[in-house]
Amino acid sequence: MKPARKSxxxxxxxxxxxxPVGPLLLRMSLSxxxxxxxxxxxxxxxxxxxxxxxxxxxxxxxxxxxxxxxTFGLVVxxxxxxxxxxxxxxxxxxxxxxxxxxxxxxxxxxVVTVVFITAGWLALPKTLALLGADSETxxxxxxxxxxxxxxMVFLVIPIIGKNAIRATGDTLTPSLILVADMGLNIVLDxxxxxxxxxxxxxxxxxxxxxxxxxxAAALVASLIVLRRAKHLLVFERFAWRALLRSWGRILYxxxxxxxxxxxxxxxxxxxxxxxSAYGVTRVAAFSAGIRIEHCVVIPxxxxxxSLIPFLGQNxxxxxxxxxxxxxxxxxxxCLSWGAVCALALASFSxxxxxxxxxxxxxxxxxxxYLSIVPVALAFRGIxxxxxxxxxxxxxxLHSTAATALRLFxxxxxxxxxxxxxxxxxxxxxxxxxxxxxxAGVIFAWLRRLLRPARDRPQAADTVPTxxxxxxxxxxxxx
Numbered sequence: 001m002k003p004a005r006k007s008x009x010x011x012x013x014x015x016x017x018x019x020p021v022g023p024l025l026l027r028m029s030l031s032x033x034x035x036x037x038x039x040x041x042x043x044x045x046x047x048x049x050x051x052x053x054x055x056x057x058x059x060x061x062x063x064x065x066x067x068x069x070x071t072f073g074l075v076v077x078x079x080x081x082x083x084x085x086x087x088x089x090x091x092x093x094x095x096x097x098x099x100x101x102x103x104x105x106x107x108x109x110x111v112v113t114v115v116f117i118t119a120g121w122l123a124l125p126k127t128l129a130l131l132g133a134d135s136e137t138x139x140x141x142x143x144x145x146x147x148x149x150x151x152m153v154f155l156v157i158p159i160i161g162k163n164a165i166r167a168t169g170d171t172l173t174p175s176l177i178l179v180a181d182m183g184l185n186i187v188l189d190x191x192x193x194x195x196x197x198x199x200x201x202x203x204x205x206x207x208x209x210x211x212x213x214x215x216a217a218a219l220v221a222s223l224i225v226l227r228r229a230k231h232l233l234v235f236e237r238f239a240w241r242a243l244l245r246s247w248g249r250i251l252y253x254x255x256x257x258x259x260x261x262x263x264x265x266x267x268x269x270x271x272x273x274x275x276s277a278y279g280v281t282r283v284a285a286f287s288a289g290i291r292i293e294h295c296v297v298i299p300x301x302x303x304x305x306s307l308i309p310f311l312g313q314n315x316x317x318x319x320x321x322x323x324x325x326x327x328x329x330x331x332x333x334c335l336s337w338g339a340v341c342a343l344a345l346a347s348f349s350x351x352x353x354x355x356x357x358x359x360x361x362x363x364x365x366x367x368x369y370l371s372i373v374p375v376a377l378a379f380r381g382i383x384x385x386x387x388x389x390x391x392x393x394x395x396x397l398h399s400t401a402a403t404a405l406r407l408f409x410x411x412x413x414x415x416x417x418x419x420x421x422x423x424x425x426x427x428x429x430x431x432x433x434x435x436x437x438x439a440g441v442i443f444a445w446l447r448r449l450l451r452p453a454r455d456r457p458q459a460a461d462t463v464p465t466x467x468x469x470x471x472x473x474x475x476x477x478x
Contacts, residue, residue, distance in 0.1 A: 014091045015169045016313040021325045025333075028171045028306035029299065035175030036298050036305075038182045045182070046207050049189045057204045060140035063133045067124075067145060070262065071116060075156050077258025078105075078112065079163035080308065081250040084392050086167035087309045091316025102164050102232040104246035109156040116156075120149045143205045151212030154219050161222030167309050168230055177221045185214040256396040260387065260403045267407035271415060271431070278424045285365035288356040289373060296341045296374075300334055300381035304388040311392035323393075324450070330385045331443075338378020345374045365424070372428040376435035383435070386442050395449055402445060406438035 016024065051058045082105040089098045128141050158181075162174035191199055192206030202209060227233040268290075275286050307330060314322040345352070349370035353363045383406055390399035411434030418430025 014093065014313045014317050016087075016310045017091060017317045017319050017322065021322055022329050025303070025306060025310060025326060025329055028169070028310065029303045031172035031175050032302035032305050033175075033299055034172075035178045036302050038175065038178045040298070042178075042182045042185060045186050045189060046211065049193050050204055050207050053193065053203055056136050057140055060133070060137040060144065060204055061207075063128055063131050063137060063141045064144050064148070066131060066265075067120075067127065068148065069265070071120075071152075072155070073261030074258040075109075075112065075159050077256075077261055078108065078156075078250060078254040079159045080257040080391055081252070081254030081396070082160050083163040083167045083308050084253045084312050084394065084396075085246075085249045086164055087312025087392065088316030088394070090167060091313035091319075093317075099232055099234045100242055101246045101249070102226065103235065104243050105160050105164060105250055106157060106233075107243065108247050108250060109160045110153065113153045113156045117149050117152055120152075121146070124149075140204050143203075144208045147205055147208035147212060151208075151215065154212055154215035158215060158218040158222045161219070161226055164232060165222070165225055165230060166305075167312065168232070169309055169313065170230075171306060171309070173225055173229075174222075177218050177225070180221070181214050181218040184217055185210055188213055253391055253394065253396040256400040257391055260400045263400070263403055263407055267412060270412060274412075274415060274419060275424070275427065277419075281359065281361045282365055282424050284357060284359070284362045285369055288353075288362075288366050289369035292345065292352060292356075292370065293374060293377065296345070297377055297381065299337060300377070300384060303330055303333060303381070304384045307385055307388045308392040311389050315393045320450075327385070327389060327446075330389075331382055334381030334385060335378045338374075338381055341377050342374040345370045368425060369428060372425070373431055376432040379435045379439035382439045383442050386439075386446050389446065390449070393449075398445065398449065402438075402442045405441065406434070410434040410438045410441075 047058070047061060050061045082101070086098060086101055086105070089101060124142060124145055125138070128138055128145075133141050158177070162177060165174050188210035189207060190196070192202050192210045193204070194206075195201030223233060272283060272286065275282050307326065310326055311323055314320075314326070349367040352370065353366040356366060357363055383402070387399040387402055390396065390402065411431055414434040414437075415427050415430035418426035418428070418433070420426070422429070
């Protein structure tokens with residue numbers, strides 16, 4: 001293996017291990033928030049233009065959504081694994097290991113792409129039929145997904161590349177890439193869907209092609225930043241043992257993180273099934289309430305995502321004091337933002353609810369929802385921050401177990417109990433109680449995991465520099 005090379009870039013410097021923690025987390029979270037909003041706008045744009053084609057096309061788009069989101073969740077898990085391991089390597093000032101892991105992560109993305117394309121191409125017709133696609137919507141959904149699958153490499157590599165960039169502490173550049181990606185998609189969507197000049201109208205297939213081309217531009221931008229700005233993409237001499245070791249580290253975090261992404265829609269589906277016993281009006285109110293909540297909880301998700309590179313670098317550098325300080329600030333932010341949102345949603349529920357339905361019974365149920373469930377927002381944010389922190393520090397299995405406990409061990413059983421005792425309002429109270437209890441249990445879990453770190457000597461308040469690469473710290477065994 002080649003020796004570590006000097007670099008004029010600060011990408012190898014653990015920039016997140018020094019300076020005031022609060023302003024640093026605020027800056028990172030605001031940058032991440034830009035990306036989260038752009039990502040949400042991306043889906044809305046595609047849905048808007050496809051809806052202009054007709055009901056069948058819009059329904060076909062709906063059938064593609066579970067497949068796309070499942071794939072996206074798995075790939076994001078690999079991205080989380082990349083960011084976690086890479087940020088700890090940067091914290092240890094392991095320049096050679098950092099460059100090798102970046103390259104190996106991108107190669108892992110290529111392998112994952114080939115597997116997904118092969119499996120997806122064979123399973124698509126049966127999968128769509130199982131989801132309920134009929135003779136009218138099945139060909140439309142297949143046309144969309146086959147183009148989307150063919151260009152899947154343009155989805156996978158940018159996600160991994162942007163997570164590698166975030167591991168350096170730069171959360172703004174990946175968000176700006178996503179904003180530019182979303183802007184290009186807005187331009188290309190009407191051109192390929194409805195036709196323009198020499199470009200023929202392609203309908204729903206045009207939406208897939210526009211997405212692929214926009215993602216291709218994001219891939220190029222990500223690789224340029226990794227190679228020229230961050231000096232992370234360097235082609236070292238190939239070694240199978242190093243490659244497999246890097247893949248093992250990434251997947252140790254990535255597979256549980258991907259599993260966590262899959263647990264949440266499963267739990268949501270079970271909760272929806274439980275609510276369906278009360279009739280379509282309750283389901284409609286619940287669906288609208290979730291969408292309203294999602295809009296206000298995005299800043300907490302951005303904060304959780306920012307914790308991964310911040311805690312990863314400080315954990316790798318031995319700055320356990322900054323780890324604890326960052327967590328305290330994150331928890332305070334979750335409690336403050338959650339309280340403000342809960343109060344605002346309850347106060348303005350009478351104004352918000354009629355915007356989502358003209359049915360008086362749905363409006364009443366939505367007002368009830370907005371008066372009860374948002375109380376859990378702060379505690380959901382705390383649980384999300386803790387799970388992100390566990391991933392950052394290498395405790396990925398604990399993170400997945402904590403999510404499973406929150407959803408299936410507390411939230412769903414308490415919702416079922418509340419439903420049995422007091423009907424639909426009791427179910428909503430059960431959801432809140434589940435979130436509150438889960439946050440307390442997961443917090444105690446985190447304190448137990450961090451206890452060994454409190455007994456270790458703290459590193460100096462300087463940017464770490466070493467002359468030889470160090471191995472990444474293995475996760476603590478509890």
